[in-house]
Amino acid sequence: MQKVYIYKRFERFWHWVQASLIMFLALTGFEVHGAFKIFGFEKAAEFHRTASWMLIGLIIFAIFWHLTTGEWRQYIPTTKQLKEQVIYYISGIFKGEHHPTERTGLSKLNPLQRIVYLGFKLVLVPITIISGILYMLYKTFDQNNLIVIEDYPLASIAFWHTLGAILLMIFLVVHVYMTTTGKTPTSNIKAMITGYEELDDDQQKISADKITKSE
């Protein structure tokens, strides 16, 4: 048994705050959308607005952290072993095979995660946040006030924002499920809480084998 430090302190803080904010935003956001009633429209809209600024603030910190620590390199997409990773989730996982890729502090994301998280960070979140900011600042012509957005239909801003929200919810479902595919069903979540992931010697050996094979 070997403990590997994978998730750094800021990373864990960022992950869990972002997760809770996104879930809270979903709750209030879909209430504003009219899907259900919990807080009442007025409170829901108010909470949604407050939480959205918090999320934006958090993401600014996260971007800064990724850039300054070089962690952004973790997300450089690769096709190497991508196919193996997909096949593993489709069939290998059922047969009790080991993960085709190894997780270390230097490379903590598998090729599939790299692509999905990159899409999350560069497409999904920006769509939702940009449309959300436009939604929040939506303003039409007024005698005195400045025009921020003029004659741009709110319906299309709302479309993109809702689309982003729905995709985020689908991401959430799949993402939470995928955390159970670690060594044990809870080992990945534990790693995201403590920062350490336990890698058994067996896995170490396999990765060592692989290295010799590829050589």
Next chain:
Amino acid sequence: MFRTLLIVIFGVIITLIMVNILHQEDNYNLKLETLRHKYALKSIPSVSHSKLPALQRDFKTPQEVTEACLSCHTETHKEVMASSHWNWERASYVAGRGISSAGKNNVMNNFCLGTNSNQKSCAKCHIGYGMSSSHFDFNNARNVDCMVCHDNSDEYLKGASMAGYPDRTVNLENVAQSVGSPKKSNCGSCHSFGGGGNNVKHGDLDVALNSCSREVDVHMGVNGMNLECVACHTAENHNIIGKLYSVSSDNTNRATCEQCHTNTPHLSDVINRHGSRVSCQACHIPQYAKVNSTKMAWKWSDAGKLKDGKPYELEDSLGNHNYMSIKGSFVWARNVKPDYIWFNGTADHYILGDSIKSVPVQMNTLNGSYSDRHSKIIPVKIHVGDQIYDKVYNRLVQPKLYGETEGDSAYWKDFKWDEAVAAGMKESGLLYSGKYGFVKTEMYWPVNHMVSPKGQAVGCAECHTRNNGRLAKLSGFYLPGRDQNKTLDFVGYWMFILALIAVFGHAAIRISMDIARNKYEKQIINYDEDKPAE
């Protein structure tokens, strides 16, 4: 030690933040307080008219009072005679008509229909004396009625069907000596009684406003600011600002909430921003006709039923007439939720002689739509009904309703539509084919008064709701909470469900395969254990 200190500091900061978040009290709105202070000071008149020598005399006719007024206010009649209160019409540019003169002389309504041939009765609300027909002399200053607006004794009263002359009981000397700035009761003596009774027409102008609580009208309430009408409807040189689109057409000289409250009256930016497309009235007048009922419908086609050859009246449980032989049947309502429309400040009217373009006939058309950026959502009272029209010429007709005696062809005496219409149209100078019918009509009354205290304003969720919201009928724009992209929501919902199914399916296969594998491994172990026994 250092660690404890950090924890204490952190704890204090967290507590302070929580107190700020959880503590909710109305913030102090300085704009509102400034206004309250400004209007709390009531002006004291610099002249007591009871001490003026010119008014110490016995007035035989009301015209003598006017002459006495003009002996000091030598040019004031010019201001009054330029007003629509005197002229009963106002020229304005109307799209499709050009420069159009509209007012009580030619605009029709779906209450008592119109003034032509009925001036003697209608002129009770004309600021003049002797308007008994369409031949009134609008250039005679002696006939200006100063007292109806300026009497502060509450004694002055215009006589019923006396062409605008005061009732014979009025002591003109008393009234002349007690003139001053107009009070609610002066304005209300006409504006609350339009359509033949209290609160009949407007729905938001009720004689009850003369002495009401803040709950009825936050501005006029005696336990509030107790403002007079002229506090908002200021009248520099007798040019009174504010008008209603039952007879007015253009977007000028309006009395607005913003003239005092500015267009950013709230502390919340989100609510202020609503003001670019939502009128103040839309949220701040959750209901109208809060004290007495107002007429919502008037069917002239029911008029003329007689009992034993005589006209009769019926009343509903609140004492409102719901049937009168001379007028037809009515529907009344109290505490009415307004309807909402887009309005840009311009209107068109059905003018006597116009052809009917659509049914129900629009007695007035309030222009506006979401796509017109100057339009705002306003609350309106929609008064519906039916009234008489000429089947051949396809236009509404003006019947002669009021008459002094039977046999004068007046409908209210003789109950014969043919004769009444013939007489009314002759007086109006228009042809009548002789064939009449009844056609449905609609009239829009913007609701501007009976503003509620802020705690009773319309809440967000009354419009931002999926079903049956106050704005359910307005279309052409996206209203969050009400509207949705149905395709996106449908596809998104099923994608989410499919993701759940996929995840649970995947988990189920994993678990079952795992169990199967465990069994297999256990068998091997059993096999190993069995081995030594062999």
